[in-house]
Amino acid sequence: MDRLDFDVAHLFAGGLVLISFMLLYQDRLYALLNMFALQAVVLALSVSWQAHIQHAPHLYITAVITIAFKAIVIPVALHHIVARLGIHRDVENVVSVVPTMLAGIALVALSMVVMLRVTHGADALAREDLAFALSVVLLGLLMMVTRSNAVSQVVGFMSLENGLILAATGAKGMPLVVEISVAFSVLIALIVIGIFLFRIRERFDSVDIQAMDDIRGEGR
């Protein structure tokens, strides 16, 4: 393996983890959306680089989908939704920043320990890619549990999904990557449409999931 190939792939994958951390502490929705768009751009670069070093031209399709859909369409749509719903105030963190960041560091350490230990057989690039990917997935999950706002939960889910795309493109020669990225795009589009169409704000008076939780269906 070429040293440069390895280093650049590493740089992009590490960049994704870093941006996942930055997503964790963004407490304004617009900033959060911008940061997510940045993560999508880095992901697209990473996917293109993988397409280049693996000589897998179909991965460029995934890169284009990522750039067009996740770096442009979704952030713009969510911007509009946030503006329309008038919720561009602070994101309410259920857990405060310091414990969240510490938990994030612990999760990254965990995924490094787990992944590097179990992937002795795989080549160095793939195993470190997977370790980074698992970190991004776990940080996305962490974001979903620490946020109570529906929009930021969706951003958390999308960053989780970025980790999956990173893993799928890092696994050399994996079939169906393009199909899977399309399937995920459909899923995310539906979630975003769901937020808007179901008019969660109208129905629930806020997009705060905690406010929704008091309806358990039992007290009817």
Place this chain on the structure above:
Amino acid sequence: MNVLLVNNIYLILFVPLLTAIILLALPDYRLSARLNVASCFLTFLAALSLFFAKPESGRYLMIDDLNIVFVVLNTFVAFTTSAFSASYIAHELATGRLTSTQLRFYHAMYQLLLGAMNLALVANNIGFMWVAIEVATLTTVVMVGMYRTHQALEAAWKYFILGSVGIALALFGTILIYMAARPVVGEGLNGMVWTVLIDHVAQFDPALLNLAFVFLLLGYGTKVGLVPLHAWLPDAHAEGPTPISAVLSGLLLNVALYAVLRFKMLMAANPGALAPGPLMAMLGLLSIVFAGFMLYRRGDIKRMFAYSSIEHMGIIVFAFGMGGALANFAGLLHMAMHSLTKSAIFFAVGHIVQAKGTQKIADIRGLTVTHPLLGWTLVVGVLSIVGMPPAGVFMSEFLIISSTVGRSPLLAVVMVIGLLVAFGSLVLRMHGMAFGTPSGGAAPVHASYLPMGAHLALVLAAGVYLPPPLVVWFQHIAALLG
């Protein structure tokens, strides 16, 4: 003729898909309800024909002894549910809870769901299986939110988010399986073809397989409704249209379970990998006990039976987790019995809720007086699901417990406690609803008794007599599952 037989595997995929497209264009709900039933019946026939003409497994689709049982059960329950749905939705339309546009959408989604579930079952590619389960999840999310009420939207949202996280974790597990397969079977499509994987799995790296299985079990386990991951299930069952509750409990949970079983078979075929059994048995046991206690305090009839589904999925996962010929056999039998019984109960519950105009258990009283047929069907259904003889559920639960007692008596004790608590709570609630002074609406309902009657008759018949060929068939699969 030959062409048709070779292609019957395509029939079970394309009939639902084509019908879904036609149904989207059909404005008249009576016609589309009938077409829905007809298409489901055709799919069921195609599934039955798989017994007689088993097509060769390709790189994309396969039929083996395991999934044929799932496919036939799935298409049968989908067929009877479509018949129930036809009589159910007429009432929903009359009371204005659904509009005819929504119904058009509902029927198309029903067929799409059926097609996606069939694809998940016959896919010979773990990537396809994942995509199919994702599609099935999305269609059910849409249908759960169909009533557009406050609670329905909340339930749909919860289901959406938890289901998405579940399938995301399952995808990570799928990628890890590919990573484990790549050094052995080479790059490309082969690394995801299940029949190739199972042939070579013994040489895979066990550590990577272990990690993959944890993700797959958590991911698909969310869709099975295993206990720490079950939060979406009661809401989704309670707030959607009742035919969807029946399909969720009777079919979709089984499909997710099937995915777990496939990966369990991979794990079992690798000598170095962690034994998947104890993990599954623990999750199953936790589900049984938790759901048993949760059942006691339910105030909503559909929510109560949703918890009962968690309990029964727990029993099935526990049985497969214990493993061995007898427990696997019992697990399969229990899965079939649970699907039939639980969907029959939901058919009855659907009409009961329409007749009484409420889902609150406290407001449903004296059903055997006001609606004798429905009331007694509920009584028979509940007695079957709690495992009273001679229902088939009794036999499968008995087999599971007796096979566990010999190996780890302590687990059997815990399981029996869970079952007894569930038994007590369900019978207590059923007694209040079926007998006592009548309350609530007494208007007659135009119910279709045939689907529920057929299901319960099958369950009772299976408890009394299982045809020897079926026993041999199930024993064969039980041996396959290891």
